[in-house]
Amino acid sequence: MTGESPRHPPGLTPRDEADDLYQHAPCGYLTTDADGRILSANATLARWLGRTTDELASMTFVELLTPGGRIYHETHFAPSLRMHGEVREIAVELRRSDAGRLPALVNATLDRHADGSVRAVRIAVFDATERRSYERELLLAKERAEASEERAQTLARTLQETLIPPIPPHVPGLEVAAVYRPAGDGTEVGGDFYDVFSLGQDDWMVVLGDVRGKGPEAAVVTALVRYTLRALAVTTRRPCLLLEQVNETLLQHSSDRFCTAVLVRLRRREDGWRAEIGVAGHPAPLLLRVDDRTRQLDLLGPLLGVLDDVAYTDREIFLGAGDTLVLYTDGITEASGPLGFFGDERLLRVVDAGRSSSPREVVDNLLGEVLDFQRGVARDDIAVLALGVPGGH
Template identity: 35%
Template sequence: MGRVPVAPPRVVGSSGSPVDPRCVAAGPGAAWAHAPYPVLVADRDGRLVELNDAARQLWSDAVRGDKLRDTVPSWLAEAHGRFTDGTSGGAVRTAGAVADRFFEAHPTPTDEGDVVWWLVDDTDRRLAEAALAGTRRRTALLADVSSQLLSTLNLTRCLEATARMATDHLAEAAVLVAPPQGRRYPLTYAFRGGPVTRVTAPVEVRDLPGLAEALQGFPPVPARWIDPARLPGWSRPAGFREPVGSVIVAPLPGHGVSAGALVLLRSSSEQAFSDDELFARLFAARAGAALSAARLYTEQSSITATLMRELLPPRLESVHGVEYAGAYRPARDNEHIGGDFYDVHPGAGPAEESLVTLGDVAGKGLDAAVLTGKIRNTLHALLPLATDHVRMLTLLNKALLSSPHTRFATLVLASVRRRGGEVALRLTSAGHLPPLIVRADGTVEEAATRGSLIGALPRVTATTARVTLHPGETCLLYTDGVTEARGGPLGDELFGEHRLKRVLAECAGLPAEAVVERIQMLTAQWLGPGSHDDIATVAIGAPRVADRTVADGQGRARSTTHRRTP
């Protein structure tokens, strides 16, 4: 079976006109001898017949008659053998390296049975493809870095992930230097195959060239300026024993403030950072953005938690022999604060009155919670006037009217004093639902107190009711989130005062804590998954058994709990 000729590349002669490759049958002459790329001719026995000038630059010692396997690379000699013995089916396209270049080889048979090999330099194309593949790989890696680091706003995890990913993709060891805390620097260490460790230690940043500048957000010092032999001891992970051959110190740019610096170490057996320095800086930029976001979130969370502690209702306990219990459920389950609030301000001693406040600010969420904080602080400042409820309410009303807030509030005040086994109450409502009294026999009474809103009218009017609780009896202060809880079988019925009074009647003789838990549980069951307003309840109870600690002046006898219904 005859061979199928393979068309060679287009050849241009010395005059610039195309040359028919078949002219090689006539010998070297002027046909392909001046081709712009290497051309060689070999016979069927694998011996060299002729080379052109470009090919002689590659194989300067080759002479006619030399065996191909002794002259050219093995990949070309083997391809010639496959082409001449017919195992290639008449079509061979091979490629390989010659010195520091890469060539594709195309065969063309001659009439005499020889084979002309045309070598096309493919080095630049391959380098371009390799560079493109490297760029794509690094782009994908940077996207993965951003995705993984931004998936967590936990600062500690973000620091550890940055150090670990740096050792996975950039260096054999990494040290992440975070902004200082006083005179100490948080350091996160990682090395390939080892654990990630974190310490906080005093370090001299100027011992490592470029680190002080990187921590201030200045451009990085080139890697060639850093002498690996002069690295300070703290800059190496404890388990990294390899001699350092190359170092990069890259800043971690944050949102207007430096997020720290990343120190990358490669051993002397690894490739230097010269080709990867730019990529290392891009990695550091992505990591810096993620760390800055995590640090900002952590700081804001800390501030929020501090403010929340001030805005959340307090834990209630037994004070001067009187039981107190409270519970709060915000309107939005994903929030912790809202417009309902309560406080218990203990008296100086058993003979002094304690003041209980419970209120409801118009609105929900953070805006309402801010006003509740102002009201609570104002009432705390007015405690010396607690003997006169109307005066307290008047001063509070003036404070709210003079503030930029346009919201109003309802409020109920309860002054509480233990008298033997009984508890004396003075109750004053300012636009709020009147307190309910649960007697020992299950009777539920409504305290005879009424009053106007706070923060709505220039003048406050209110009446004060006096109530005595006998052992086992309870006074309940509550917000309209209880009675206006909409639910039931069809989800559109209010819980209502009548249902609340029936529940309280069933709680006769129970401790204050049990009364609150019972109301919260039944209200939550009534609501189901439906929406609701803020719900707050406070129970004031006269214990069935006399509290022995009252006699010796101890203020807190039995601890009850403040519960937040989820």
């Protein structure tokens, strides 16, 4: 074996071998002139298309394409071929004489004269029947994946909407304003929640909580806490006792997630509202008085779902005309931006500046400040609820 001259199969001269390879290669060959008129085609292609090589030589390449394929040819294939001198792996369907289609991948090169004018276009055609059906399956799978992602997001949104009442109910004699902003782009179910429900005539329960983590598992705990509270509150009304029972419920539940919450029971009096407040591992509410500086209530209590035998204490205050109570989650104070954490001091400052504003304004202003602080992107869920007694301004 010298390696210098190509070898060829026994019984074939080199010329025969070249001719045989052209005619019976495992791909189709076509040569056209500059205008696409077929000058020659090999036997393989003729066989695939159910035509003779002579028939093919009286046709143009474009005639072999489907009408849609012709548009693709004129708008992409031909310009690319002119510009680059070659095109590769173009997917086309070639028309067979029996009106069937041959899915094919096509490579083409441009053969130029010395002066740059086109001498011939050489085209190799590969049968892509299997590949094309596989590609169709891929396309379908992609479409299915997109549809299922869309469904999952819709489900997450729907879940979230059931977990967070977007608009608190109307409470006669009390102005209630709330805002909820999920972290990031809001596509994932977050852990913050709030609830406002009636216990009887002029008797209300307000809940604001934060389940650690996010996603479906956090949503399960959120739902558990919310509906446990609603059920228990039918008979148990003191926040401290409710928190103890929720703690028990969470300890018995298989989830190892914990939760913080603040509960406010509100009973209407002639000149305002009596509020009993219990806190479990949650930032204590802020109290805005018409005639005093804003301060955070002095209230502590252990997390829910961590320790056995915990006890909570309630604190009772009176909300008179013009007073506002602000409940919030740590998405506010732990918001971080280029200036560090938002923090308690900044929170007090921002809220205090709006002491004579309505609850709605307090809530909106606070959200605006926190979002600005984070350059518009909330890194954690944010929930704020303000309860204000009308008058007094």
